C-alpha cells in the first residue's frame with residue numbers, strides 16, 4: 001500500500017489554488033484505463049464475507065505474479081447499494097460486475113478476467129425475468145434506472161482515503177464557497193437550488209439557514225442528523241460509510257453560510273463502520289487544512305465533532321437530538337423557540353439530515369441551476385431510497401424526484417418475486433403510510449406522497465406482497481412508536497397504545513366494525529394533541545392502511561381470517577401429505593412435540609398443541625409445511 | 629469480547645473526557661462498552677466527574693435503550709425487529725430463541741450465559757432477517773440457523 005502524504009506529514013492546503021493543484025496531481029498519477037479490482041466493503045457485503053474475498057484476491061494476484069503484465073490494484077469501497085447480491089466485485093475500467101463472490105472464486109477471477117479478459121459466467125448477474133446474463137454495471141436494470149448524485153462517488157472511491165475523494169471532486173464546492181462567495185450568496189444558492197430537507201419533513205434548506213444566519217455574530221452551531229431511526233432504511237449509513245467527505249464538506253459550507261464554527265454529527269450507535277469512516281475523514285480533512293483554523297486561507301474556522309446516539313428513536317427529532325448532544329435525556333421540547341433561534345446549548349443552530357448535507361456539497365460544486373434542473377417543480381434533485389421487502393433487487397437506489405413508483409419497484413427493483421404487482425409499498429417509516437398497487441403511477445415526490453396519505457420520510461421503501469398483512473403492518477409500526485414514545489405528552493403516551501390494542505384485537509379476529517370508526521376519532525385526538533411528530537404522525541400507519549385496505553381489516557373482524565396468513569391467532573399450520581417426505585426435520589424442530597408420523601411417511605400436526613412458532617415451516621426443506 | 633471489570637481501569641475511562649455535563653453520554657457509552665453494564669459505583673464516579681446530579685444521570689441511563697444497569701450475559705445476541713426484518717419473520721425468530729433459552733422477553737439468562745436483545749434496524753436491511761451474535765452479523769437468518777449458532781456458543 002502506497003503511503004499518502006497525510007499519513008506521513010501534515011500537508012496543509014493554504015488556498016483554493018493549492019487544493020486544485022493537489023487534485024490535478026492526484027488525478028494525473030492515476031491512469032483511468034488501468035485495471036482495478038473493486039471489492040465492496042460496506043456493512044452488507046462485509047456481513048456476507050467480502051473481507052475474505054479481498055484477502056483471497058490479493059493472494060491470487062500475488063500467486064499469479066509475473067504472469068500479469070500490469071498488476072491491478074485492489075480498492076475497497078463503501079456500499080454499492082446492491083447488498084442483497086453481495087459480496088460484490090467490480091473490475092474497472094470495464095465495470096464487469098460480479099455478485100455473490102466467494103473467496104474460492106478469486107483464483108478464477110484472476111486467471112480468467114484479469115489475465116485473459118474473459119468473463120466468469122457463474123458470477124454474473126442474471127436478469128430475474130429473462131434469465132439473461134448481464135456483464136457490466138451499466139446494463140443491470142437496478143443501476144441503469146438510477147440517477148446517482150448523492151451516491152455518485154460511493155463504490156468508486158475508497159472512503160478511508162481523502163486523496164481518492166479529492167480525485168473524485170471532494171471539497172470543490174466548499175472551496176468555492178469559502179473563497180469566492182459571501183455567506184449570503186451561499187444561502188441564496190441553496191435557496192435557488194430548491195433543495196428540501198431529506199430527513200423527512202422536506203423543509204426548504206436555504207430558508208432554514210437564513211433563519212439562523214440572521215442572528216448576527218455570536219456562537220452558532222450546525223448539526224448533522226445521522227440518527228437514521230427509520231427501521232428498514234440505510235441510506236444515511238451508506239453515505240457516511242461510502243463517502244464521508246461529502247457530509248463533512250456540506251457541513252463546512254453550512255457552517256460558513258450561517259456563521260457557525262462548530263458542527264456536530266449525531267450518529268446512531270448501531271453504525272460502527274460509519275463512525276469509523278467519519279472519524280478518519282475528519283482527521284484527514286484536518287491534516288489537509290480543510291477543517292480547523294483558517295480553512296484554505298479563507299479566514300473561516302470550523303471543526304466537527306461526533307456524538308454517538310444511545311438508542312432512542314425520538315432523538316432523531318431535532319429538539320430531542322440537541323438535548324441528547326447536551327448529554328441530557330432526549331425529549332422533544334415545544335417549538336417555538338425554534339432551533340434556528342435557540343437550539344443547541346441555547347444558541348442558533350441548524351440541523352440537517354446526512355443526505356441533505358451531501359446534496360449541499362454537490363450544489364455548491366455544480367451550481368444551483370444544475371440541481372434545480374433535476375426532479376420536479378417543487379421537489380428538486382434526487383432521492384435515495386432503501387428498497388427492501390418483497391422485491392427482486394433489494395438495495396439502495398437513487399432516483400430523480402417525480403419518478404413513478406412503478407418504475408422504482410418494477411423496473412429498478414426488478415419486480416415482485418412470483419407476482420406481476422405489489423400489494424403495497426410502505427414509505428416514510430413509522431410516520432408514513434402504505435400505497436396500494438392502484439397508486440403505482442404516482443410520482444414519487446414530497447407533495448404527491450402526502451396527498452396519497454403517506455410521506456417521503458427519510459427514504460425507507462418497503463415492498464409488500466400478498467403474504468404481508470396490512471393489519472399486522474399497522475400494528476407493527478404502532479408497537480414500534482409505543483415503545484419509542486418518550487412519554488412526555490399524554491395523547492401520544494396513552495393514545496398510541498390504545499390504537500395498538502385495538503389493532504391487536506383485530507389481529508385476533510376480535511372487535512367490531514364500530515371499533516374501526518372509533519380509530520378515526522382517536523387518531524384525530526392524537527394528531528392534534530402531540531408535541532412532536534412522533535405522536536403527530538403515529539396514526540398514519542392505521543389511517544393509510546384503512547384508506548386502501550379496509551376490506552382486509554373487515555375480513556379479520558367479521559370472518560376471523562387473516563388473508564395474508566400472518567396474524568398468529570388466525571392461522572393454522574398443516575403438512576401437505578403429497579409433498580411431505582417424512583424426513584422428520586419438522587418434528588425435531590417443533591418445541592411442542594406437536595408433529596408426529598412414521599419415518600418416511602407423511603407427518604401431521606396436532607393443532608391443539610401447536611403454538612404457531614413457525615419452526616416446522618422454516619425447517620422443512622421440501623416446502624411441505626403450509627400456513628393458512 | 630466480554631471483558632471483566634478487572635481488566636479495565638474505570639478511572640482511565642473517566643479521564644478520557646473533560647468534566648462537563650455534555651460528556652455524560654460519552655462516558656456512559658464507554659463504560660457500557662467496557663463492562664457490558666453500568667454499575668452504580670461507575671455511575672457515581674461519572675457524576676462526580678461531570679458534575680451531573682445522580683438523579684439526572686440515572687434518568688439518562690434509563691432513558692436510552694443502549695444502557696443497561698444490570699450485568700449482561702457472556703454472549704450477546706441481537707435480533708433485528710426493523711421493518712424489513714419484521715416482514716421476513718424476525719419477530720418469530722426472536723420469540724423462538726427466547727423460548728429456547730427460557731426467557732420471557734428480551735433479557736439475560738439466569739446463568740448469565742446469554743443476553744438476547746431486540747434492535748430496530750441494523751442498517752443491513754437488504755440481508756433481512758438479520759441477527760448479530762457477539763458482533764458477528766448473521767445475514768438471512770432463520771430460527772434453526774440462529775439456534776444452532778447459539779447452541780455452539782453454549783458448548784464452547
Ligand SMILES: Cc1cc2nc3c(=O)[nH]c(=O)nc-3n(C[C@H](O)[C@H](O)[C@H](O)COP(=O)(O)O)c2cc1C
Nearest residue numbers: 197198199225228229316317318352353356533534
Ligand atoms: C420522531 C422523529 C424522528 C426523526 N428521526 C429522524 C432521523 O432519524 N433522521 C433525520 O434526518 N431526521 C429525523 N427526523 C426529522 C428531524 O426532526 C428534522 O426534521 C431533520 O433532521 C431536519 O433535517 P432536514 O431539513 O435536512 O430534513 C425525525 C423527526 C421525528 C419527529
Ligand code: SF4
Nearest residue numbers: 487488489492532535
Ligand atoms: S408526541 Fe410522543 S414522542 Fe413526541 S414529545 Fe409527545 S410523548 Fe414524546
Ligand code: SF4
Nearest residue numbers: 590610611613614616
Ligand atoms: S408451528 Fe411450531 S408448534 Fe406448531 S407444529 Fe410447527 S413447529 Fe410445532
Ligand code: FES
Nearest residue numbers: 042044045079083
Ligand atoms: S454493502 Fe456491498 S453493496 Fe451494499
Ligand code: FES
Nearest residue numbers: 708710713750753
Ligand atoms: S430492518 Fe433489520 S436490518 Fe434494517
